[in-house]
Each structure stands twice: as C-alpha cells, then as structure tokens.
Amino acid sequence: MARHISIEHGEGGEMTHELIRDLFVKYFGHAEEAKFDAAVLDLPGSRIAFTTDTFTVKPPFFSGGNIGKLAVAGTVNDLAVSGAEPLYLSAGFVLEEGLSFDDLERIVASMAEEASKTGVRIITGDTKVVEKGSADKIFINTSGVGVVHPGWELHPEDIEEGDVVIVNGTIGDHGVAILAARGELGVATDLPTDSTSLYPLIRAVRDAGVRIRVMRDPTRGGLATTLVEITEDFGVIVELDQEAIPLKPEVEGACEILGLDPLFLANEGKVVFIVPEADAEKALAAMRAREEGRDATIIGRVVGRSEEGKLLLRSPVGSRRRIFRLLGMQLPRIC
Template sequence: MNAETKPSRLRDTRITMAHGGGGRAMRDLIEEVFTDVFRPDSDEDQARLSAEALREPGARLAFTTDSFVVTPLEFPGGDIGKLAVCGTVNDLAVGGAQPLWLSAAFIIEEGTEIAQLKRIVASMAREAAIAGVRIVTGDTKVVGRGSGDGVFITTSGVGVIPPGRDMAARHIRPGDVALVNGVLGDHGATILAARGDLALSSPLQSDCQSLNGLIEAVLAAAPGTRAARDATRGGLASCLNEMAMSAGVTVALDEAALPLRPEVRGMCEILGLDPLYLANEGTLVLFVPEDQAGAALAAMHATEAGRDACLIGRAVEKGTIPVTLRTAFGGTRIVDMLVGEQLPRIC
C-alpha cells in the first residue's frame, strides 16, 4: 500500500499548535506529510551522506542556503515548494556544482490547510526527482495564527564541483558574450497577476525550473564558460551589475535582443515597471568566450529549459558604468542596480 492510499493519521484538516508541540500530533504530521513523501534514509537528527563524485581528487563541496516567502503560495507554473527546490538547485548549478542533497525547514502558520501543505510537499518531491537531487533532512515548526503567512520554507543544498571546474564572475573578460536561456520577467509578472490586487489577467506562467541539466549540457559543449548567475530578485539588471563589478568590466546590452513576451512588456508599460528588474526563477545569464558562443547556444537550444536561448550583449573594457543598454532608438542608457523593491514577497 503506498502513501497515497494509506488511511490518514491526521485528525485535523488544518494545522494546529499541537502539530508543532513535539508529541504524537507532530509525529503524525511529519510522517504523513513529509517522510512518507521524501523517504529519507533514516529518522536520525542528521543525514549521513556519501557520493562517488567526492572520491575524485580535486573535487570540492558546494553549499548554499535560501529562504522562500512567496505570496501567493501557489501560482501558475509553480508553488513555494517547487520554488524552494529550483532556487537552491540553481544556486548550486550556476557555480558549476552538481547538486546532490537538499534539506528543507518549514515554518507553518496555525490554520494552514493540511491539504495545501501536502500539495506543496508533493511538488517539492516531483521537482527534486526532475533535478536528480534528494531531500535528506529537514525541520518543522508551527507558529501562532497571525505570526506567519501560511508557509515559509528554508532549503539548503550540497553539491559537488568536479575537478578542474571553476566558474566565477571574476573570470569574465572583455569580448565574452552574454547569453540567456529564455524569456525574461515571467515569474515576477505571473506573481503580480496572481495576487489579484490590480485585476490583471494573463496567460503567463512562472518560469520556475531547475537548470542543472542545462548547465551541464553547456559545460560539455563550451568548457570555457566563464560564469553563470540565475537572475532572481532584482532581475537581469541587478544580476549583471553584480557580475560586471566582480569582473571589472562593463556589460553592454542590446535592447532589441532581449527576449520578452508581449504580455510582460504590456504589463510593465501599464504599471510603469522595468522588465529588466522583474524576478526570474528559471532564467540564467551565462558569459562564454565569443568563439564558444555558438556551441553554448546550440547546447541550450537542445534542452527544454534553453529552447529560447539567445545572445543579449557582451562584456567590454571597464567604463564608468557597469551595465549599459543600447536602446531601440540608437541611444544608450544606464542599467543600474535595483533601488528598493519593485515587488515584495516574490520568492
């Protein structure tokens, strides 16, 4: 009998403070909602890990952590659970690491529907399987009604960087080209529409996806790839500013080359937003030597996550401005870091 057909051990339909009290109610919640789905190797207070990849001379561990507080918890194209897995997997992958293990800590507000929590956890398990990672340990806390906002999730990830691989923004050189794997701003625009505050409707879906498979394909085809970064909070603009400052270069973008859906452009025009600052959760920017750009693009186009990949600009000698944009009218404008917050609670 599988977990889906077992009689429920939970007497409540919503989270109560007893589910965080350390007793039978908490154990029933953890077993039915979490361990029956994630299936860790043991019920000890720590995961015990080993991998063949670590035995290679020169292999290094990569470790990252992130917290997720998105509103709403479920949105077109994803939910907070999928987001938590993708965000942590991608933070490892853009550094050249092969993600292997995740932890997941949940802070759950009293009154949260257990059915919704189960959907979120099932979504995490599906995305972990797609990304080829295991959720091996975690924690659950319950806070009183009004002290949280449904569910907060913190995930940490561990991966292995193979010997000889060293991707970092500091390696970017003038002449390198900037590539993105897909359209920009879908996640931020989707969350904005899903909140319903502005009576906006659109067919948009979040781009939330794991990118480790795409990055491995790029590195196989273009081993000279310098650096990658996922363009999450602050969007492409903030991401490129960080990379340009680390590398000591200027990044020159071409507005005509930026891949944007008409719906995202239209929403930004209505609301006075700049799509370059909208969050993405399945879009990254890569810098590769110009002579490997064709191979990198071909490798991305061969994957589902990179079918809309394109070249958007290049690194040039450092100027007074880290990132510039050649506009459709032939002028040049400054693309600065995001100041403030265009849209809070985005990821």
C-alpha cells in the same frame, strides 16, 4: 543605512546590497564567497558548493508552481550556477496554525517531484508551527550541497573584451505570474512561472565544451541587478542590447500597464552566461535543444574593464545609459 528594516531590504536591490555589505559581511566576513550564489569550499579530497535560501512568496500557489517547487528549484539553481552538481538538500518549514493539510501535502509533493527531476535528495529538515497571524501560511528554508568536479570551476577572472552575454529565454515571467496570482494586473493572464531546475540545461552547456566564464540565475532584482553585481564584482563593463532581450507579450503588457521595468522583474528559471565569443554558437545550440533553453539568445557583450564595473543599456536608437541597482522596490515577496 536606515536604522530600521523595511520591506525594501528584501527586494534584491540597492538596499539589500547595503544590508549584506554593511552588516552581514561586516560581521561574518567571507566577501569573496559572496560573489557567487553558493560558497565554494575546499575540503580534503573534494571541492563542494554550499548554499541556503528562504522562500516567503505570497501567495504560496501561482500559475505553474508553488512555494515548494520554487524552494527546490531555486536552491538547485544556486548550486548549479556556482559550478556544482547539486546533490543534497535540507528543508525547513515554518507553518502557520490553520494551514490546510491538503495544501501542505501539495507543496511537499511538488518538492519531491522537482528534486527527482534533477536527481537531488532531500535528506534532512525541520518543522516549526507558529500561532495564527505570526506568519503567512508557510515559509520554507532550503539549503543545498553539491560537488564541484575537476574542470568545472568558473573563471570570471578570464572575462575579456568581446565575450558575449547569453540568457536562456524570456525574462520577467515569474514576476508577472506572481502579480497575476495576487490579482494586481487588472487583466486576466495565465502566464505561468518559469520556475524550474536549471542543472540539466547547464550540464548540457558544459557537455558541449563551452568555456563558461561566469553564470548566475537572475532571481530577486531581475536581470539588471544580477548583471550589475557581475560587473562590480569582477571589474568589467557590459553593454546590453535592449532590442535583443527576449520578453513575452504578457510581460511587456503588464509592464506598460503598471509602469514596471522588465529588467528588474524576478525570474526563477533563467540563467545568464558570459562565454567567449568563439563558444557562443555551441552554447546557443546546447540550450536551444532543451525546452528551458529554446529562446536562448545573445543579449550583450563585454566591452571593456573598469575597477568599479558598469552595466550599460543600448537603446534601439543607439543611445546608451548606465543601469544601476533598483532603488526602492517593484514587487514585494516574489520568492
């Protein structure tokens, strides 16, 4: 591992994985809890999920959202994909001297609006102000607590050959929205971020009686990194169908212009499920009944087990290649 921190350590790829494994897990432990986006904890009389995240997105405002909406939705989603009903959030702010009060109010108002959509409450927080030049306008840390109701536990150990991989819509939207906000595309686009709270969608899938083996929201590092983590954590082989992965034309165009791989672009309103094949149609129907799931589709299958896990991509001509975590970075500070 490099002896100095670089920007690549924060991009969700191989260097982030090494940093967590070789430093944080080394000293803090808790390797099992690290397999989910929230730690699931047994307390007397209840089971809860607890998570935390820090948002440093640049710029703080972009099409369809801002850093505040992103912070609330991102933390709600980490709880929801860990099998919990999100209940309470904290909000910590690092504000740079000179930040517009009107901008701060817009951010805080969007946080309140996003929280109300899911029914979570922001109940505690902290504020620090640093000298001009010591931050980039605003950073936000949010932590969240939710309850894991009986029967809501995830069972990745039950993943078996033939299970299907489903995503609720097009990938890479958030990454391209940030690129556009930075003026880095070279062409104009008003593609909005997909940032949204996913608990209502996940609750609809649960209410439909779908047996969810595991689910994740593919944020930093994108769809590919998330699925690599699932395969490695739970010892399965997943094969994706490249033609089945949904993409908006704006995302395809941006990737062609800039030489980016959409599989590694960030998302902030997507969830990946692994469910039994027998439950696939129920899951798709439940998702497609909601706006945030109207483009839900099956993108792959579990094709076997392997101690180290593997993610494979099948091309339109039938060839297969293995997908690894991204080395280096595509986009810095996208969340």
